[in-house]
Amino acid sequence: GSDVLYLGMDFGTSGARAMVINEQQELVADARQVYGAEASSGWTGAWERSLGELLGKLPPKVRQAIASIAIDGTSATSLLLDRQTGQVLAPAKLYNESQGGAIVKLAQAIAPASHTATASTSTFCKLLTWHDQGIWQEAQQQGHQPVLQHQADWLASLLHGRRTTTDYNNALKLGYNPGADCYPGWLSSQPFAGLLPAEVFAPGDPVAPVTPEAAERLGLPPHCLVCAGTTDSIAAFLAAGxxxxxxxxxxxxxxxxxxxxxxxxxxxxxxxxxxxxxxxxxxxxxxxxxxxxxxxxxxxxxxxxxxxxxxxxxxxxxxxxxxxxxxxxxxxxxxxxxxxxxxxxxxxxxxxxxxxxxxxxxxxxxxxxxxxxxxxxxxxxxxxxxxxxxxxxxxxxxxxxxxxxxxxxPQAEAAFGSALLARQGYHKSLR
Ligand code: ADP
The missing domain is CATH 3.30.420.40 (ATPase, nucleotide binding domain)
Structure with missing residues (x-):
């Protein structure tokens, strides 16, 4: 029949998972993928491969009925990207990678006292490290246009081709203020403010359809909508009921x-x-x-x-x-x-x-x-x-x-929570 399906993808610490649900929120397909031993030598490569392999494991009929997709990733896992070409300018720093003591001190001097952005594993501290090492400055001199992307943003960008979007859950540890819905002054006044993802969506909000190239390569329908994602723990919360x-x-x-x-x-x-x-x-x-x-x-x-x-x-x-x-x-x-x-x-x-x-x-x-x-x-x-x-x-x-x-x-899989977000985003796009 003309079943409309929704895909949620979870990129966790050791592997990725895809879950497809229908309008009634019932699970209709499920696939898993382990990153493999080579992952640590290049996380972005491992995630990208897993994305393709997970989609490949879904029955073609199911894939062709996917109306929308949402992706969650581990919180504070981030990388620097060229927003024009998509080239990775700084390899991903994982969710649990603590930045050095001097960086944390610097973060504490910039962000308000005891802000989550001052944690040694925060996205903000990772950005400060790249700044301190001159990574983005050097890339910019070479003609690149550097931008920060969280793991979930980057994976979504492989589908919709937009490289300056994120969601306010992923952006929390970067310093985004979700209450006021903006980057606070202490952050937007920094010399690296141009690297902040410019469009911050509510998790599950419609962002853009898949690019024709991605649709063709991954076997997705051309109108398939990509929605803003979230973090893995919030996706798991949404799944739990x-x-x-x-x-x-x-x-x-x-x-x-x-x-x-x-x-x-x-x-x-x-x-x-x-x-x-x-x-x-x-x-x-x-x-x-x-x-x-x-x-x-x-x-x-x-x-x-x-x-x-x-x-x-x-x-x-x-x-x-x-x-x-x-x-x-x-x-x-x-x-x-x-x-x-x-x-x-x-x-x-x-x-x-x-x-x-x-x-x-x-x-x-x-x-x-x-x-x-x-x-x-x-x-x-x-x-x-x-x-x-x-x-x-x-x-x-x-x-x-x-x-x-x-x-x-009844459900605790983050991928299921992301599928719920995809469903919500599709409904929003119809309004
Ligand atoms: P994690 O993913 O955090 O490692 P899991 O969600 O897989 O953990 O849960 C594993 C934990 O569940 C173990 O620490 C184990 O002691 C506990 N566990 C397993 N079976 C039972 C049980 N029957 N009753 C209580 N705890 C259990």
Missing amino acids: ATEIGEAVSSLGSTLAIKLLSESRVDDAKYGVYSHRLGHTWLVGGASNTGGAVLRQHFSDAQLLELTPHIDPSQPSGLDYYPLTAKGERFPINDPDLPPCLEPRPEDDARFLHGILEGIAHVEAQAYRLLLEMGASPLTKVYTAGGGAKNPVWTAIRARQLGVPVVPS
């Missing part, structure tokens, strides 16, 4: 990350808490060092499955743990010296596990309470993703501590 103010997503993987849809914006660099804009709401997030990695230190996943049924979630364990793999916590307690507390260890392994699950749930509840104290909207419901979401006993313990319903997310 929270849509109303007060709804949140807790990711229980190796560590615990929480994100709450709030009416008000909350930022506190001391706790690593900051807000992304999502339309008229704010996505307030923070991350604790507690999480499943502590479980891994003591139990295999098989042992977790075996011991869990021996735990009664309606009863307290009587233990008072603060589970960490090493000393140091940021949120909800900011103390780089906070020691792990996993003592006393009971004889009974099931009781020990009970104490750890309860301890992590306690940290989670404390984290949401702190967001409330900082001015975020009250919590009404928690969706949960990651390895810990599979454990129903833990879910029951958490629901008791949080005092709101806790439900596993």
Whole structure:
């Protein structure tokens, strides 16, 4: 039939994923691609290959029905590009690449105190490094027109050919002010301000159709629309199902990350808490060092499955743990010296596990309470993703501590969240 399909692509840390949904938001196709060992010698090459290979893995019929595409990438992964030719002028710096101490000091002197742009891994610090090394200045003298692109912007540019666009989620760590919807004065007055992506879209907003060349080469329909993307963690949030103010997503993987849809914006660099804009709401997030990695230190996943049924979630364990793999916590307690507390260890392994699950749930509840104290909207419901979401006993313990319903997310893939953005963008383009 005349099914209209939407493609979301997620470029994560080790591989990429494509998910195609229909109008009813049902998954109709799914493909994965690992970057491979050669990736570190040239990330842009690996991402570009993955983009083509992922599309190639989609059935031609599906590909030909794709009405719109949105791409998410890892936050603060960025590169310098020639806006005219698309030539890479400075190889990509990855999301987790810390810039030097002198650069961070410089960032702190330029940006407001404790702004997210002053983090050593921020896009702003990466841009400062390129500036400090004279990379863009030299390229400009050679006749290039340098521009900064985030990973997601650059991948989208391979489809629509525009090289000065971004979205306000990706641009947050560059220093963009999503509330005022502009680059702040401290940034736009810099000598490298000409490198900032000039058009900053709302995630999911229609940007431009694919170029005829890209459509031909990748087997996409010529009218296929490319929408503004977002970061991988926001795409994962969108996938997880929270849509109303007060709804949140807790990711229980190796560590615990929480994100709450709030009416008000909350930022506190001391706790690593900051807000992304999502339309008229704010996505307030923070991350604790507690999480499943502590479980891994003591139990295999098989042992977790075996011991869990021996735990009664309606009863307290009587233990008072603060589970960490090493000393140091940021949120909800900011103390780089906070020691792990996993003592006393009971004889009974099931009781020990009970104490750890309860301890992590306690940290989670404390984290949401702190967001409330900082001015975020009250919590009404928690969706949960990651390895810990599979454990129903833990879910029951958490629901008791949080005092709101806790439900596993039906979907947690960032690519699915990007597909939702593509769908939204297509609908906007019809209005
Ligand atoms: P990440 O991607 O952050 O490494 P995952 O989302 O894959 O993490 O989750 C892995 C974590 O889930 C591990 O730390 C593991 O201890 C935990 N985990 C796996 N199975 C269970 C279970 N049945 N109950 C609780 N935690 C579990």
